[in-house]
Amino acid sequence: MPFQYSIPVFILAISLVEELFKTSIVYSAYKNSGKILLPSFLTALGFFAGEKILAVIEIGRNYMNFLLAGYLLLPLALHVLSLLVFALVVERKGYGLALVLL
Numbered sequence: 001m002p003f004q005y006s007i008p009v010f011i012l013a014i015s016l017v018e019e020l021f022k023t024s025i026v027y028s029a030y031k032n033s034g035k036i037l038l039p040s041f042l043t044a045l046g047f048f049a050g051e052k053i054l055a056v057i058e059i060g061r062n063y064m065n066f067l068l069a070g071y072l073l074l075p076l077a078l079h080v081l082s083l084l085v086f087a088l089v090v091e092r093k094g095y096g097l098a099l100v101l102l
Helices: 004-034 037-059 064-093 095-101
Strands: none
Touching: 004 037, 004 064, 037 064
């Protein structure tokens, strides 16, 4: 595979594994407690915190102003939105359809 395609494919593969891991956490919380919105929000917040701690450590020394705008706020919104959509689909249609839509 050419180098210009290998990085985006690698990032896509990592994001797919991450989303599957997050949704399995939410689904198990839903099966055990019957609640889905709070576990979805807390899982998204936990993944966001872990990623941002790593990002701050890695690039925070040089780009502190850019870090706040692009690397903190948008990913938080994306994590919360993706897991809330997953939670609503699981609640209404089931886990199988939610994984297909993932």
